[in-house]
Amino acid sequence: MRFPSLIAVVGLLVFSTFALALPFDGNASKPRVNATHTIEWDKHSLIIDGRRVMIYSGEFHPFRLPVSTLWQDVLEKIKAMGFNAVSFYINWALLEGKPGEFRSEGIFSIGKFCTVAADVGLYVVARPGPYINAEVSGGGFPGWLQRIKGHLRTTDADYLAATNNYASNVAQILSLYDINNGGPVILYQPENEYTIPADGFTVPDPQYMQDVEDQARTGGVRAPFMNNDAFAAGNNRPNTGAGSVDIYGYDSYPWGLDCSISDWPVGGLNTDMASLHANMSPETPLSLPEFQGGSYSSWGDAGFEKCAQLFNHEQVRVLYKNNYAAGVAVFNIYMIFGGTNWGNLGTTDGYTSYDYAAAIAEDRTVAREKYSELKLEANFLKVSPGYLETYPDPNVSVGVYSENTNLAVTRLFGINGGFYVVRNNDYSSKNTLSYNLRVSTSQGDYLVPTNGKSLALYGRDSKIYVTDYPIGFHTLIHCTAEIFTWKSYHDKTVVVLYGEVGESHELSLASPLDVASRVASPGVNIVTNRSDIAALVSWDTTLYRQYARIDNVEMLLVDRNSAYKFWTTEISNADLPDLIIKGPYLVREATIKDDLTADGWTTATATLYVRADFNETTDIEIIGVPQNVTSLAINKVSTPFKIDSDGHWLATVYYQPPSLNLPVDLTSLKWKYLDSLPEIQQQYDDSAWQTANLITNNTYVTAPNTSVSLYGSDYGFHAGVLIFRGHFAATGQESSFQVTVQGGDAMACSVWLDDVHQISWAGSSHMPSAGVIFSINTLEAGSKHVFTVLVDNMGLEENIAVGGDDMKTPRGIMQYNFYDSASGVIENEISWKITGNLGGEDYKDKGRGPLNEGGFFAERMGYHLPGAPHENFTDIATSPFIGVNVPGVQFWTTEVELDIPSDRWDVPLAFQFGGDQPPPKAEYRLLLFVNGFQFGRYIPHIGPQTLFPVPEGILNYKGNNTIALLLWTTGAGNGAKILGGLKLVVSSGVPILTGRYDVIPVMDGLVEGWKERDGAY
Known part of the structure; x- marks a missing residue:
């Protein structure tokens, strides 16, 4: 439709x-x-x-x-x-x-x-x-x-x-x-x-x-x-x-x-x-x-x-x-x-x-x-x-329609056709079954096949057999091959039937039928001398197409893999029967347009336009072309064709892929670097941050163990990393500090005291929270200090149980304590500041939506967006694959120029970490941004994902692309680097010659590039 x-x-x-x-x-x-x-x-x-x-x-x-x-x-x-x-x-x-x-x-x-x-x-x-x-x-x-x-x-x-x-x-x-x-x-x-x-x-x-x-x-x-x-x-x-x-x-x-x-x-x-x-x-x-x-x-x-x-x-x-x-x-x-x-x-x-x-x-x-x-x-x-008027048997039958008790059969009773669905009684069995099937028809009951052969079911398979099945003005009394489709055209009805190679099949056709007009390929047997049916057709499925034609019923007999290559395609601008098209990787649409004379008058002929995709040179067969159509265009290209004796159009589309400068090895590009954790620097000013001073309503799932709420969503921060800065004056008795954080499965956290990294939790696949504790060197009484705590929000919980409020499971700091040398809790007040994405619910990037950004400095400043100013970035002779030998969060950015002829070719691309071998399972985590969209969350030591598809439209196939990486050190050592390399690869293996409509990059009016953000910190 x-x-x-x-x-x-x-x-x-x-x-x-x-x-x-x-x-x-x-x-x-x-x-x-x-x-x-x-x-x-x-x-x-x-x-x-x-x-x-x-x-x-x-x-x-x-x-x-x-x-x-x-x-x-x-x-x-x-x-x-x-x-x-x-x-x-x-x-x-x-x-x-x-x-x-x-x-x-x-x-x-x-x-x-x-x-x-x-x-x-x-x-x-x-x-x-x-x-x-x-x-x-x-x-x-x-x-x-x-x-x-x-x-x-x-x-x-x-x-x-x-x-x-x-x-x-x-x-x-x-x-x-x-x-x-x-x-x-x-x-x-x-x-x-x-x-x-x-x-x-x-x-x-x-x-x-x-x-x-x-x-x-x-x-x-x-x-x-x-x-x-x-x-x-x-x-x-x-x-x-x-x-x-x-x-x-x-x-x-x-x-x-x-x-x-x-x-x-x-x-x-x-x-x-x-x-x-x-x-x-x-x-x-x-x-x-x-x-x-x-x-x-x-x-x-x-x-x-x-x-x-x-x-x-x-x-x-x-x-x-x-x-x-x-x-x-x-x-x-x-x-x-x-x-x-x-x-x-x-x-x-x-x-x-x-x-x-x-x-x-x-x-x-x-x-x-x-x-x-x-x-x-x-x-x-x-x-x-x-099918829509049948009454299914509520019980699966074993030993009723077949003597093979390993065969399960369900019958659907109907006045406009009957259906028998068969499978292995042990649905997971890989055994091959040989059997005959008892079917009821308008002409009586039959044990099929009627020619003395057997049907076969190869392991994990199921088949649908039909009885009294209408095909246009004719009826299949029974059929043991499966039906892909049938179509009625002005001069004939075409049926496409399939089975596995080596299977024996038969079908019978009801009268009226001019059985004198019949033809079949070698190996297909037609019997026309029975009183109960007009014709019985039997064959063994081969790798090669077979056929039978009786009167105006044309039967194409193929194996299942060949059936995969058939498509039914409506003529979208005309009330005509669907075409049957064989060959392409995909068929999208067919239209018919009247041919015009040089001065614009409509002629009596027309052209068939087909939109289709191809991944190799392909022979095409088109069945059901209307009589007034005399020309063919595939993907707007005039295409020569021949017409065989059955009236089928035959053509060839030649596949000549373009030369693409792919894959792109991102390790060879020039990268710029920015420290994306300035919050640990002594001179950092967090006065613009949200002060944590709320008392939460969110007590049903997890009652707070802190004097004020340290839950991100209480302050409007619902996605991405949360950063906390906790200011305190030392008592001089602090020996250790413990903090419990919650971010969801595979979350991570890192803690700094002033500018010194203390501890990180790298994450585990099904651990939604973590408690970390570390020793503190003696602090001078009255001296001022700051904790910086990073918590990765991995997404909010679902709320499957009605009334259960699981979605309210908080993200943030759940509990913290100072301890003295005797492991006793020290009462010492901490004043907390919190940030997530810039603006929280007043998020800045309306085009990409409220969840795309988290709380990292580079995200808050919008540096992941196309057009961001990078003149203040460090232009050093290194890259994220060499890394910076300091703990923290690294921001890296580069530009990738693409020139892909996507007007004719669909070339799915993906960012591949590692090469032919899986990359090492190092303890860091990385965010991949492509033209401002976060399209990858890569955690190599947890996995499993190493290949990150990014669609055309996010990637600009005809121009420049801003690629940005946020690299967070969570493992042992002083820094992190991407191990195993990173490439932009063709995920489909080969380009696809396509008939799709053009893809418009989202940067062309739907989302914006960088502009200075008021109040960014």
């Missing part, structure tokens, strides 16, 4: 009247003109504009890709898989960094994202929380919520009042894109995983959920409400009174969230989904707002490459087809594209990458096999209307 352009008029959006729902006729993605839009539902599916629609969706968080012109690239890749929807969270913490000041603009624009989704032709599932979890800092709650007394996610008045501004603004924006107003937003999710209560609380609280829903309705949202129970608990299901939703949904992560597990877990397949749903919400469609598309990864884990090996194409085949066996009709994969936890937006137990082992990798590549497997499955369901 294609949505109309969204036109802003006097602050409102006016939509034209293309329909959003599509017939299941093999070309179900086409729009049709309609004056109004309606959305309804029943036990089977959503019904949009009177037509049943399966929602096949992927989760994508635009805030994790802060280049709005790349949103279309990712959304086109989602659409190209055969999906028809995108689901997205909205992160409150990024939009209301200061209470009462809501900003949804630039890289944080909700409206822009919805507009692009509509332009691409995707429905939208909006999930604004206000709590979202999502492995983001605070679970999406802004840090200033730590200051309210009320319990979070409850009816406490100050909590609800705190949400009102955000909820009202978001609802008003989304209402403009509501399906009932002609937009793409079809579902709205109030709250998130409102399931698990903290001790002393009850879930659900009907009034609380009703309050959240009322905020949306008051703001103008009319789309149906769908919830997402954390598991199938039945909370807030329809018709249960206050707080009930329209459509009940629950999330499912059957393998848990752990990238380090070595193999498929026991009990990792839920086989009771159909019966569970029938008992909980029998009048709404089975809806999975989140189903496991991978996992997040924590500090010290194995990393996402290992994660992707676990959550792979086999997991998709077995687990996802199990969902179809249960009749899922609203299906969202979390995540389909993970993105990046740039700029401190992640929660404490995650690192910079949020790749999630998703089908689309963090660098936006689609080379993972699971992407192709998902494309096969989504395209099949897209052309299978009967």
Whole structure:
């Protein structure tokens, strides 16, 4: 489907009247003109504009890709898989960094994202929380919520009042894109995983959920409400009174969230989904707002490459087809594209990458096999209307449809087609099964294959067999090969079927059929003399394409890996059947434009324009080109072609990659240096700092053990490093000093007394706090001294437990004491100053948002931004790879000039620490800034991340780039340096010849470079 352009008029959006729902006729993605839009539902599916629609969706968080012109690239890749929807969270913490000041603009624009989704032709599932979890800092709650007394996610008045501004603004924006107003937003999710209560609380609280829903309705949202129970608990299901939703949904992560597990877990397949749903919400469609598309990864884990090996194409085949066996009709994969936890937006137990082992990798590549497997499955369901009218058998059958008792079968009964989903009974088994299957059809029961051969299932696989399956004006009585797609054109119906190499398959076609008109490739057998069917086609799958044509039904018989190379592509500007295109790395869009005469008159012919991507020289095949089209242009380049005897267009795109000056070895560049810890210098003036003089409201999670609050969020500092300066007059009895700090998992701290480094804690993967103690040389009574304490805030906790206030877990100094030589506590008052990012909630860089900067001196001054003055920096003959032999925090900056022809080539880049070998696990931590955006938090001794993708648009591919590093010494010794080197590399391996639209650098109007900051210190 294609949505109309969204036109802003006097602050409102006016939509034209293309329909959003599509017939299941093999070309179900086409729009049709309609004056109004309606959305309804029943036990089977959503019904949009009177037509049943399966929602096949992927989760994508635009805030994790802060280049709005790349949103279309990712959304086109989602659409190209055969999906028809995108689901997205909205992160409150990024939009209301200061209470009462809501900003949804630039890289944080909700409206822009919805507009692009509509332009691409995707429905939208909006999930604004206000709590979202999502492995983001605070679970999406802004840090200033730590200051309210009320319990979070409850009816406490100050909590609800705190949400009102955000909820009202978001609802008003989304209402403009509501399906009932002609937009793409079809579902709205109030709250998130409102399931698990903290001790002393009850879930659900009907009034609380009703309050959240009322905020949306008051703001103008009319789309149906769908919830997402954390598991199938039945909370807030329809018709249960206050707080009930329209459509009940629950999330499912059957393998848990752990990238380090070595193999498929026991009990990792839920086989009771159909019966569970029938008992909980029998009048709404089975809806999975989140189903496991991978996992997040924590500090010290194995990393996402290992994660992707676990959550792979086999997991998709077995687990996802199990969902179809249960009749899922609203299906969202979390995540389909993970993105990046740039700029401190992640929660404490995650690192910079949020790749999630998703089908689309963090660098936006689609080379993972699971992407192709998902494309096969989504395209099949897209052309299978009967699926949405089936009744799944609530029980998995063993020994009923096959005599092989190692085979598990689930049947879906339907009047417009039947479906049999098969797999190994032990879902994790790697054994090969040989079997025959009993199927029921309109022509009677069959044991298939009927030719005496056997079917095969190779280990971790699952298959869907169909019966009485319509393909245009014809019907497959039964089919043992899996269907990628079918399309009806003016002269024929084309079906693409696939299996594993070596498998035996057959299908039967019903009458009427002119069986006298038939042709097949060698090895394909056609039988036409049976009374119950018109034709029986049988074959063994090979590495080479086979075919059969009977009457006007053309069957392409391929192996699975060959099927991966097929795409279905709508002609976005015409109400014509989708094209079937084979070959490219990615197919984005097809359009048809009438040819013109020299004086501008329309001719009777037209040109087909295809936007596609290529990673090698590729032979292309296009099936279904309309008769009046006589020319072809691929990525705006006129492309010669031939037409074969079947009417398929054949062309070749030649891949000639450009010469790129990559990788860039950053060790060879000239760097400038600045001491970014001037706070330890004797003459340093902290008079502009915030005096720590507040008494905290934040006592529920951790009661303070200090006379005044030393919690960062009490003073408006919610992200990045916190720096404390503690002034005291010595008594002369001080022998040691102990301080306990808290920053979240993998946090670090360092302490100086005056200008002398005393101690550091380098961090450990799952230690959120640390207590350090050190000896003090005798201090003269009455002498004045200063402690400088650095605490790394690794992100705020999430708030999964309702009412539990875990998000209020403080960051800062929890407790401190002087001790005398007898280990007795000395009473000695310390006057504390505190800083984080400059301005706190009055943050200076509105374009990059409230979380991008922390409290380091270079950050407060804005020296990480493009255009910052570096004339006062030390221009020394060294670099961060040689280091400075003093403890503290080093700031390094350099410039990288790029000249990449990104108008034709997509060249994903990443900063690689170390080379072919992992870098040494030294005890330092580093922040990587690229043109002002913090795009890397590197802790080599904890890991696992060493490769940091940075998207085009953050990187300027046609000009200068400011690269800055903040290097904090936390290990033993006097200083730190980057070990193992640093390069800017092509993460995709090769450049990709692309048909995407141009990427506009965010520096071109969305964010600013350096300018002098008033009051900077």
